[in-house]
Amino acid sequence: MADVTLTIDGKRITVPAGTTVLQAARDNGIFIPTLCHDPKLTPWGGCRLCVVEIEGMRGLPASCVTTVAEGMVVQTASPQVVEARKMMLELLLANHPRDCLTCSKSGACSLQDYAYYYGVRGDKFHGEKHDYPLEDDNPFIVRDMNKCILCGKCIRVCAEVQVNNVIDFAHRGFNTRVTPAMDLTLRESEECVFCGNCVQVCPVGALAEKASLWQGREWELTKVRTTCTFCGVGCNLEVSVKDDHVVRVRGYDNPLVNSGWLCVKGRFGADFAESPDRITRPLIRVGERGEGRFREATWDEALDYTARRLQEIKEQYGSRAIAALSSARCTNEENYLMQKFMRAVIGTNNVDHCART
């Protein structure tokens, strides 16, 4: 595609035609705040925080939905733009609870960050605020619609990524809120699969993982990148840990695998990690098969034992006497290695998998 040259804040920038002003600015290190924008979702243009001034255009267009044009002259921080952004934040804060002290999102909240950046205290308007009841009737997600800023990301992720269309905007104007059909809760809707991708895209504290509440402040968490163990897809995870305790799991944005999205198991099934029933060391059987008696062993001992036994069986009964059953909870790479080992080392095609039906 042809290139377009434009000027943003006095800087000449060349980007491919069709790029948005927002993208062009961000690619060149120019800051523009956004709340409803997500490059992985369809453009929405609703929060209006990303407004900029463009010569020759009426008003202040939203940069997330304005395409660059040759010779365009953009101002991202003119007094008019800053005034509008501050006002937008004042308006959002005027109908937002003041409980940053205990909000689980504190420290990772876009609204909080932008309010700090622009020095907006949220004390300009004193009017009606919503007082919706907290929705916590399901085991996974807590919804606090008083904190919702109606950016609509959750709606779009549900419709475009999970393709489940459980939630949408209902009512109008100031009373607009995000809800499943008929104003039911997520649980009552019986449609929600609790993938939790909505929680992950929420820029504020309106949606939270129930299990992570009160488990640690944002700045206390250590983030560990790992791979989900629930199936062979290999979704990349970012596990937040505090004091060796898994506080929450989010998708890690690896575009080659899961682009950051997860399913209910990967996101909410991490409690097995700290289960007392979990086998944490290799066990070698003692006594007869079926008695259920094991002793703990080191990895070296266990691997040596297994190698010796496989060799003995192969020598005594032949390669075809050995079969391997692998698990969907292993990664693709692990499954590949398993079959390679069976074919090349053991010399058999007796390979199977728990997910084969």
Add this chain to the structure above:
Amino acid sequence: MQDLKEWRETLQQQSHRGDRPSLTVGMSTCGQAAGGAKVMAALEEEIARRGLQVDISQTSCIGMCYAEPIVEVALPGKPRVFYGDVTPERVPTLVEKHVLQGEPVREWALIQLSGEATPYEGIPVMPGSTYYGRQVRVVTSRLGLTNPESLEEYIATGGYEALEKVLGQMTPEQVIEEIKISGLRGRGGAGFPTGLKWSFTRQAPGDKKYVVCNADEGDPGAFMDRSVLEGDPFSVIEGMTIAAYAIGADEGYIYCRAEYPLAIKRLKMAIAAAGEKGLLGRDILGTGFNFDLHIKAGAGAFVCGEETALLASIEGRQGMPRVRPPFPAQQGLWGKPTNINNVETYANVPFIIKNGGQWFASMGTEKSKGTKVFCLTGKIKKTGLIEVPMGITLREIIFDIAGGIQDDKQFKAVQIGGPSGGCLPEDKLDLPVDYESLTAAGAIMGSGGMVVMDENTCMVDVARFFLNFTQAESCGKCTPCREGTKRMLEILTRICEGEGRMEDLDTLETLARVVKNTALCGLGQTCPNPILSTLQYFRHEYEAHIKDKRCPAHVCQALLVYTIDAGKCTGCGACARACPAGAISGEKKQPHRIDPALCIKCGSCMEKCKFGAISRL
């Protein structure tokens, strides 16, 4: 096509107003609301009782809404006489004097339309009357004069001549060119050049295209589109058919709000009638051109008048606007190129094609051509529907056509353009009515609502009223409109209740400016206009509310003070008995007094006082 010509000629020769007297009742929504149906029944009863050979039929709104119910009496070969404020009680006299004795009842007659007949003496002739003298009726030319449900009458009065011309002699490009020459601009309010819009849709790639008519008229005090749909549905349908031919569409939708049941009923009848005669549907007039037309009834959300929200609503989705571009001309209904125009825009099309673009362009100003229909409401003497050439001044409309302010009170402001319009003061009255002048003055043309306000109107209260409307109608998608209208309304309410602070005015002004500059769609971008224009022209009223805790127009209840003039009070006690709050005390035959702490400012005492001793400050 030949058949249509012959049919028209036959119809014209027959002329429905033949050799029998005819009685016609205005039965549009305004006529019916004023009691037209009762008058109709009384007429039928009277005619039956006397066993007369008289045709009784109905018509639409002739524009003089202030005089409904209106009855037209026409004797063969004589002028058509229009009577206003007809009641069932007046019916026998009308029939006796006019129908039987041939003598019009002059004191009840509003106007006459003489045609080739000799006018009656003492009754104003329609084109020359004060109400119609400055009007130029194009879109409204059939209103009140023909039966809107009759395809025959439409055709006899020149209907479908334009479609005949288009399909018989013109290429789509020529049609678009003619509309461009006419200078017609969108009558929905924004004033985008119609010919240009059509050419965009024509040029947009795609084998399936749509034409859509925006009949989601939602402004308080606006009924232009309703009147046209109720009074001349065929002209809108013919205009849409021509547009479809011009842009290459074969399907269309009329998006009409469900609150207009009569308009929808008449549109349905008109679509069926046109379809039966081969003027709609497959192979129109044998030319191979197809055009199917549907009606979609909207559920009444104001924002659905915004074109992208309207399209979403037709598609069955929530009426929320989306960002443009892409414009509907590129990606409209179900993603297909779509031409959207307003009712009045389409209704103009047959007249432009028939009389030529030059004819249309000869009316109006340099940039605003043709005529515009307005609804006059508020504190004026003659409320109604008028059609005037662009460029006429507001003063001419308000004082010459509408007769000035009720009870000859002082004019204060005129609100133009619906809830998104602005309030213009006295010194703007000589402004020509065209798109550019109105926008420059802080109002907008809008779809044509004109609300006139007098000295008894509080401008802060007016701004509050309109913000209350836009706040309730905001769709909730974008922050400035959703949250901003709410806060603007709260500040205005506070000022009206005497709780305002001077810094509120700065906040209000900044907020209004930001909302105007940043909102996603036209609703949000224009909703601060009532605030900005009243702050510009009537700032002193805001300041009086805040600084002096006084409402200069005596409207804002919380700021009223009722006092008793001891000199006039006779001590009759009527006020004290009327007071629901027990705030009035006094000895019998001694001057009474009102305790301001108890007074709830209901005004009952003032109504009851026979001596004018109670005043409101």
